[in-house]
Amino acid sequence: ERREAASLPDEKPEGCTSLCLKGIGDAGEKEIRKFLKGCSVQSVRVVYDRVTGDSRGIAFVDFTSSEEVDKAMAFNNTSLGDASVTMRYEAPKARPRPAGCLSVAVKKLPPEASEEDLRELFKNLESISDVRVICEKW
Secondary structure: OOOOHHHOOOOOOOOOOEEEEEOOOOOOHHHHHHHOOOOOEEEEEEEEOOOOOOEEEEEEEEEOOHHHHHHHHHHOOEEEOOEEEEEEEEOOOOOOOOOOOOOOOOOOOOOOOOHHHHHHHOOOOOOOOOOOOOOOOO
């Protein structure tokens, strides 16, 4: 069962390419990607409790375009497992970077993180040319 566009929550922010999904239960990235079938998903971040490690039933999903967000909203208030998933738009965050900046630093990686792990994490970004994992030796 899908909701009509007139009943979608809130107004979509200009340039929106992200959604917050609530009520996902213990679904992981694979289940969320399957749930959003037909949508071009760039990334999925499931929120976990820091103490227990259990899912908090919330995920943030980034899409390749604003049009893909529109397609995904057709799944608002539909079932994923035993729960009904509600969605809300995430306003784009302004993250200015210095002119000419072509690098990104990823912090708090586990000690066993490898170049292959990072390439997998950023596989949907075609502009990656080099990956370096810098380990601090204790």
